[in-house]
Every structure is written in C-alpha cells, then in structure tokens.
Amino acid sequence: MRISVFTDSYRPYRSGVVQSIELFTRDLISLGHEVKIFAPSYPRHDKDRNVFRFVSVPAPTNPEFTLAIPFSLRLRPAMKKLKPDVIHVHSPFILGRLGARYARMLGVPLVFTFHTLYDLYIHYFPFAQGVAREITRRYYRDFCNGCDLVIAPTAVIADHLRNNGVTARIKTIPTGIDLESFKPGNNRYIHHKHGLPEETRVLLCVGRLGHEKNLQFLIDAFAMVRPAHPDTRLVLVGGGPEEANLKNRARELGIHDLVIFTGALDRPEVIKYYCSSYLFVFSSVTETQGLVLGEAKAAGVPAVAVRAFGASEMVRDGEDGFLTENTREDFAARLDLLLRDRELRDRMGEAALKNAALLSSRTSAQKLIRCYEELTEKKIHGRGNGKLVRR
Numbered sequence: 001m002r003i004s005v006f007t008d009s010y011r012p013y014r015s016g017v018v019q020s021i022e023l024f025t026r027d028l029i030s031l032g033h034e035v036k037i038f039a040p041s042y043p044r045h046d047k048d049r050n051v052f053r054f055v056s057v058p059a060p061t062n063p064e065f066t067l068a069i070p071f072s073l074r075l076r077p078a079m080k081k082l083k084p085d086v087i088h089v090h091s092p093f094i095l096g097r098l099g100a101r102y103a104r105m106l107g108v109p110l111v112f113t114f115h116t117l118y119d120l121y122i123h124y125f126p127f128a129q130g131v132a133r134e135i136t137r138r139y140y141r142d143f144c145n146g147c148d149l150v151i152a153p154t155a156v157i158a159d160h161l162r163n164n165g166v167t168a169r170i171k172t173i174p175t176g177i178d179l180e181s182f183k184p185g186n187n188r189y190i191h192h193k194h195g196l197p198e199e200t201r202v203l204l205c206v207g208r209l210g211h212e213k214n215l216q217f218l219i220d221a222f223a224m225v226r227p228a229h230p231d232t233r234l235v236l237v238g239g240g241p242e243e244a245n246l247k248n249r250a251r252e253l254g255i256h257d258l259v260i261f262t263g264a265l266d267r268p269e270v271i272k273y274y275c276s277s278y279l280f281v282f283s284s285v286t287e288t289q290g291l292v293l294g295e296a297k298a299a300g301v302p303a304v305a306v307r308a309f310g311a312s313e314m315v316r317d318g319e320d321g322f323l324t325e326n327t328r329e330d331f332a333a334r335l336d337l338l339l340r341d342r343e344l345r346d347r348m349g350e351a352a353l354k355n356a357a358l359l360s361s362r363t364s365a366q367k368l369i370r371c372y373e374e375l376t377e378k379k380i381h382g383r384g385n386g387k388l389v390r391r
Contacts, residue, residue: 008039109376
C-alpha cells in the first residue's frame with residue numbers, strides 16, 4: 001500500500017508521537033509498504049527523500065517545537081505522484097487538517113491516531129481555560145467524526161472518546177515496542193555515567209519535563225522514601241520547560257544532589273538508562289498510552305505509576321508493577337514496598353519482561369495494515385465517509 005502520513009511533529013524533535021510514527025513507519029516499510037511523511041522543517045533536520053518538509057516557524061511556548069506553514073507549491077505534485085491509498089494523520093491541527101483535506105480531495109480513507117488528551121494541556125493557554133477546554137473537546141470530537149477510522153492507543157482512551165461524543169469507528173492499536181533494541185547490556189551504565197556507587201538503586205523516569213507530566217509529585221514522593229532508603233537516586237531523562245522549577249523543588253526539599261537531570265538524550269542512550277535502572281516511576285495523569293511504561297517492561301524493569309488513562313492499561317497492577325492513587329502517600333508506600341522487598345521487585349521484573357512480548361511493534365503494524373486494507377476495500381465499493389469515492 002501507499003501511505004501518506006501527516007504530522008505536526010517529527011524528528012529531530014523527540015516525543016512519544018514522533019517515536020510512534022518512526023516505529024510504525026519502519027515496520028510498515030519492512031512489511032513491503034510505501035510510506036511518505038509530511039512534516040514540519042527544523043533548523044537541523046536530516047534530509048530524507050521519504051519525508052516532505054514544510055517551511056516552519058518556532059512555537060512561541062517551545063522553541064524546540066516548530067509550527068508548519070501548511071502551504072507548498074510542491075505538495076500537490078507530490079501527492080499526485082504518490083497516489084496514496086490511505087492518508088493517516090497524527091494531529092487534528094495544522095498538518096492534520098491539511099491531510100484531511102487531501103483525503104477528501106482524493107477520495108481516500110482518512111485515519112487519525114489520537115495520541116494526546118488535548119483538553120488536559122490547557123494550562124499552556126494564557127486565559128479563559130475553562131472555555132478553552134470545552135472548545136478543544138468539541139474541536140477534536142468534530143475532527144474525529146470526520147475520519148473513516150480513529151486509532152486509540154488503549155481501550156480506556158477509546159472509551160473516553162466515545163463518552164465525549166465521538167461516533168466514528170474506533171480501533172484500539174497500541175504503539176508497539178522495538179523489543180530487539182532492549183537486549184541485555186551494561187546494567188550499571190547510569191552508575192558509571194554519573195559516578196554513583198555500585199549499590200545505588202536508580203528510580204528512573206523518562207519523558208518531557210512539562211507541567212502535564214506531574215513531576216513535582218514524583219520529586220515529593222521520592223523525598224518521602226529517601227530517608228529509609230539512602231542508597232537510592234531519582235533520575236529524570238528528558239528536557240522541557242519545567243526543568244528549572246523541578247530543580248528548585250528538589251533544592252527546597254534538600255535533595256537536589258540526589259535528583260539527576262540528564263536533559264534530552266539520543267535513543268540508544270535512553271535504552272541504556274532503562275536497562276540500568278531498578279524501578280521505573282511515572283506520575284503523569286495525561287497519557288493516552290504511556291509508551292515509556294512499555295519500554296521499561298522491555299528492559300525488565302517493574303513500574304510504579306499513577307492510575308490514570310493509558311497508564312492504567314500499561315501496568316498490570318500487582319503483577320509487573322503497581323498502580324497507585326494520585327496521592328504522594330500512596331505512591332511513596334508502593335515505592336517503599338518494592339525497595340524493601342527485593343524478591344518482589346525481581347518477580348515483577350520477570351513478569352514485566354514476559355508481558356513486554358505482547359507489545360511487539362511489528363504486531364501493531366500488522367494490525368494497522370489490516371485496518372487500512374479494510375478501509376480501502378470499503379472506499380472502493382462506495383461505503384466510506386469521504387465525499388469523493390474512487391471507482
């Protein structure tokens with residue numbers, strides 16, 4: 001099949017959305033399909049003949065993120081040459097809307113992956129947040145209902161969409177894990193990198209340092225358990241606008257020398273951090289999936305995570321980790337239990353590694369292709385949602 005992917009973010013920018021697109025693209029190509037990505041440009045992006053770049057400008061609130069100008073004289077000839085069988089968009093905004101317009105023009109199926117709980121990011125809006133939240137919900141609901149298929153990473157998000165008025169067909173397909181990249185390696189990489197004693201147990205979190213990730217909660221919970229477990233360190237992998245505030249919070253609690261901020265890291269190094277950690281800790285309450293929880297499983301690392309949205313499906317509570325209430329006390333209590341009980345931690349680590357096999361990226365790609373094929377067949381026979389139908 002020929003697949004056109006429209007996204008408002010792509011490499012070199014790093015995020016769960018970008019990683020999802022990269023993994024699906026790699027596996028779809030390996031399965032014999034053709035993928036063309038339409039994405040914003042960045043100051044230092046690599047040239048790739050399979051990526052169409054739009055002229056872009058830096059986002060006002062995040063200079064590392066760019067906003068595409070959704071116009072190019074080269075676009076129509078490119079789409080005409082590609083002749084896509086399906087258009088898959090990964091945002092309901094700038095380039096997502098452009099992709100939707102071309103799907104209607106060409107009469108091909110439109111697929112949308114709902115990666116983000118957009119209405120939970122309203123804290124970035126400067127005023128009238130209640131109104132903005134309602135507008136945002138209506139906006140993504142209407143966009144979903146204009147699609148032939150909406151992909152939800154987890155069943156809980158599929159239910160969330162239906163409860164918010166989405167009537168389009170929804171299919172649950174998680175972003176998979178590249179299991180091969182998590183082969184056993186140096187299980188003391190973090191220790192050597194940061195000069196930590198060999199006996200140090202690392203509590204790891206990977207993700208953007210944004211307000212929505214609830215990371216002050218994590219620092220507070222760590223401060224609660226640290227006195228009973230002096231051999232522990234908290235390591236936060238990632239960059240973002242909250243870094244200075246989080247460092248200040250650690251300083252206020254007197255643990256600034258016990259919390260390590262690595263900044264953004266290349267993918268191979270991030271995997272080394274997973275494989276040399278003792279526990280994975282996750283406090284975000286806005287995830288549609290929580291891909292990093294699956295990656296921790298692939299490294300054989302059990303997790304303690306707040307029970308919320310996608311994270312609630314990525315951790316099997318009591319089997320390969322713990323899900324907690326959104327309270328520092330409950331979170332700290334579960335951390336304390338796993339730090340005290342090495343046998344329990346190791347048993348959960350073994351279960352995590354076993355359960356990771358269910359999240360193979362190739363399996364997810366195969367599920368997606370079956371959806372594409374079904375939609376294409378319906379469109380050819382005139383049963384799709386698009387205004388123009390190929391015969």
